[in-house]
Amino acid sequence: xxxxxxxxxxxxxxxxxxxxxxxxxxxxxxxxxxxxxxxxxxxxxxxxxxxxxxxxxxxxxxxxxxxxxxxxxxxxxxxxxxxxxxxxxxxxxxxxxxxxxxxxxxxxxxxxxxxxxxxxxxxxxxxxxxxxxxxxxxxxxxxxxxxxxxxxxxxxxxxxxxxxxxxxxxxxxxxxxxxxxxxxxxxxxxxxxxxxxxxxxxxxxxxxxxxxxxxxxxxxxxxxxxxxxxxxxxx
Numbered sequence: 001x002x003x004x005x006x007x008x009x010x011x012x013x014x015x016x017x018x019x020x021x022x023x024x025x026x027x028x029x030x031x032x033x034x035x036x037x038x039x040x041x042x043x044x045x046x047x048x049x050x051x052x053x054x055x056x057x058x059x060x061x062x063x064x065x066x067x068x069x070x071x072x073x074x075x076x077x078x079x080x081x082x083x084x085x086x087x088x089x090x091x092x093x094x095x096x097x098x099x100x101x102x103x104x105x106x107x108x109x110x111x112x113x114x115x116x117x118x119x120x121x122x123x124x125x126x127x128x129x130x131x132x133x134x135x136x137x138x139x140x141x142x143x144x145x146x147x148x149x150x151x152x153x154x155x156x157x158x159x160x161x162x163x164x165x166x167x168x169x170x171x172x173x174x175x176x177x178x179x180x181x182x183x184x185x186x187x188x189x190x191x192x193x194x195x196x197x198x199x200x201x202x203x204x205x206x207x208x209x210x211x212x213x214x215x216x217x218x219x220x221x222x223x224x225x226x227x228x229x230x231x232x233x234x235x
Contacts, residue, residue: 009039011049015059019096022060027098030057061102065112068092071121078124079207082138085121086146086203088112093150094192097158100151112143129214138210142203149199156190 017038021030032043032053039045050056068088071081089112093100103112118139125135169175176183188194 009041009045009049011059013039014046014050014056015063018056018060019063022098023096027057027101030060032056057102061099061112064096064099065092067095070113070117074120078121078128079211081121081124082142082207083203085139086142086199089143089146090150090196090199093146093154097150097154100147100154103147104151130210138206141206145199145202145206149195149202153190153192153195157192 014035017035018030021034021038030053032046032050035056036043036046046056050059068091070085070088072084076084092112099112121139122132122135125138126132130138171186176186
């Protein structure tokens with residue numbers, strides 16, 4: 001039976017219903033008709049408060065992300081801000097796996113942050129000595145690490161299993177036996193705990209690399225490494 005909401009029909013209540021449906025049945029389960037049924041009204045009644053399904057999905061993304069503060073206190077160091085951002089994004093994606101599908105559409109990364117949060121983080125990175133472009137790189141680099149790790153984990157835990165034939169062709173016991181480290185990697189599998197450990201390792205080393213570049217900037221006069229096609233052209 002649909003869950004009838006006691007509160008008046010408005011954008012906030014519609015968004016809450018959409019999040020609840022997505023958490024239970026995934027993003028494909030969210031339709032204007034399905035959300036309207038939660039309130040016992042027609043789908044047309046929703047359009048007085050939300051323009052369309054696309055607008056509803058963006059409201060849902062904003063609401064889901066707001067459950068997790070992206071940044072710590074304004075006085076935190078930039079390192080702590082990046083670590084906190086990674087943690088907040090990870091927890092949001094773990095709690096709402098459907099959020100990844102919205103974030104991975106063009107220019108939707110901002111749905112996990114407010115303008116004030118982005119401004120504060122980038123300003124702190126500039127104060128630390130990074131250029132504007134390097135600050136953007138830090139923001140996108142950490143976010144990419146979280147989104148990539150969360151996407152792989154969600155796919156591994158919710159997607160269809162490989163068939164035995166597919167698995168045995170390249171990763172069966174006989175094929176992997178001569179490669180003990182590959183065997184260990186196969187047997188470890190993917191879990192939220194293991195993925196979170198990998199993410200923490202990646203973010204910590206990303207931050208360490210930024211700290212290193214601030215302390216010992218790379219030689220700007222050093223010639224860039226030639227790509228394979230550059231070698232062919234130089235001959």
